[in-house]
Amino acid sequence: MKMKHKGILIVVSGFSGAGKGTLMKQLVHTYDNYALSVSMTTRAPRPGEEEGKEHFFVSKDVFEDNIQQDGLIEYAQYCDNYYGTPREYVERQLEKGKDVILEIEIQGALKVKEKFPTALLMFVMPPNATELKKRLEGRGTESKEVIAKRLRRASEEAEGIEKYDFIVINDKLEECVRQMHSLIQAAHFTPDRNGEMIDNMRKELEELN
Amino acid sequence: MKMKHKGILIVVSGFSGAGKGTLMKQLVHTYDNYALSVSMTTRAPRPGEEEGKEHFFVSKDVFEDNIQQDGLIEYAQYCDNYYGTPREYVERQLEKGKDVILEIEIQGALKVKEKFPTALLMFVMPPNATELKKRLEGRGTESKEVIAKRLRRASEEAEGIEKYDFIVINDKLEECVRQMHSLIQAAHFTPDRNGEMIDNMRKELEELN
Numbered sequence: 001m002k003m004k005h006k007g008i009l010i011v012v013s014g015f016s017g018a019g020k021g022t023l024m025k026q027l028v029h030t031y032d033n034y035a036l037s038v039s040m041t042t043r044a045p046r047p048g049e050e051e052g053k054e055h056f057f058v059s060k061d062v063f064e065d066n067i068q069q070d071g072l073i074e075y076a077q078y079c080d081n082y083y084g085t086p087r088e089y090v091e092r093q094l095e096k097g098k099d100v101i102l103e104i105e106i107q108g109a110l111k112v113k114e115k116f117p118t119a120l121l122m123f124v125m126p127p128n129a130t131e132l133k134k135r136l137e138g139r140g141t142e143s144k145e146v147i148a149k150r151l152r153r154a155s156e157e158a159e160g161i162e163k164y165d166f167i168v169i170n171d172k173l174e175e176c177v178r179q180m181h182s183l184i185q186a187a188h189f190t191p192d193r194n195g196e197m198i199d200n201m202r203k204e205l206e207e208l209n
Numbered sequence: 210m211k212m213k214h215k216g217i218l219i220v221v222s223g224f225s226g227a228g229k230g231t232l233m234k235q236l237v238h239t240y241d242n243y244a245l246s247v248s249m250t251t252r253a254p255r256p257g258e259e260e261g262k263e264h265f266f267v268s269k270d271v272f273e274d275n276i277q278q279d280g281l282i283e284y285a286q287y288c289d290n291y292y293g294t295p296r297e298y299v300e301r302q303l304e305k306g307k308d309v310i311l312e313i314e315i316q317g318a319l320k321v322k323e324k325f326p327t328a329l330l331m332f333v334m335p336p337n338a339t340e341l342k343k344r345l346e347g348r349g350t351e352s353k354e355v356i357a358k359r360l361r362r363a364s365e366e367a368e369g370i371e372k373y374d375f376i377v378i379n380d381k382l383e384e385c386v387r388q389m390h391s392l393i394q395a396a397h398f399t400p401d402r403n404g405e406m407i408d409n410m411r412k413e414l415e416e417l418n
Contacts, residue, residue: 123400129413136417148418155414161407166398179398186395189375189388191332198376202367204338208345209360 007094008187009116010101011109014124015154017135019170023124024101026177035093037102040066043081056086074104074111085112099184106160113163120187122180123164127171216244216303217396218325219310220318223333224363226344228379232333233310235386244302246311249275252290265295283313283320294321308393315369322372329396331389332373336380
């Protein structure tokens, strides 16, 4: 009747510029129990991007084979390129008891939740409106169109917040990483993630009766 | 757009003998932010019980007046006596930002959840079957009937575990108190408990658009 710490699948979404990437890298670096999922894409690597680090870079044919063979947990198309989450790595890490982290926008997050009902959905936000505006405007070098596009995108993303399990405010990085870790730890103690333990306890109670 | 720490209503249930009472007292003693709700009852005080500490002891007439005036969040009858949760104390403490803890069995817990949809439901369990049996059997001085009754009760209580938000394993007291505190802290970061902040953020995004 022990709490069995099977891995949880964690989906991280949030406003662009909320610092999701840095946050996740720091989380994996600080604590032992995490594995970062690397997505597969058909887009070309940018200078400095490494195969298997930022993404797995594959051809359109290979990607579509993966779709056909149910090798992806979710996938989407942006600007004529495919992006998806390879299933095998995720499932192997969960089996090992690792908590696996994916960074996906809301549509993908909801698809993951359908396939993995115990997935934990976290939404990262900047601490306040001024900061949000600053981050959306970038370093002041962005065109009005780019800023407008980011604002529209942020509004769309904000629509879905209620679908998430937890909100994470990214103010100070170290604090936010600790906070995120303790929310994930808490998620291990929900009944739906401890079905086996509850079943065992009921069986034992019946035997005593 | 700051996380507003409004109080959460926390309902604690669990097997009798799981140590709920001690756990809650220790929690309130260890951390600042908690208030323990004291229930109202029509049963007579037992030797050593103090008015307003274990319970508020009232007459049947006073209790029924409270029911009529919607002065109780929930109430139930056991063995010809009423037990209930006075509303005023709970609401005043929540307004102050305190997290208010109630100890109620499952039927009451579900009634509370109906009236306070953001209430947090926690289920306390002993660490394993041997310990459970030991606690149900008491100090070896209990009659077979009493033990059988406790076992039936525990089985009934176990039926409802899936309705709870978190499971708390009471093995070592100090550790369990810390655990319970961090689960409650986590609960402050769900979207349904931060509606105001999310609304503000959406308004600010619209103004930027």
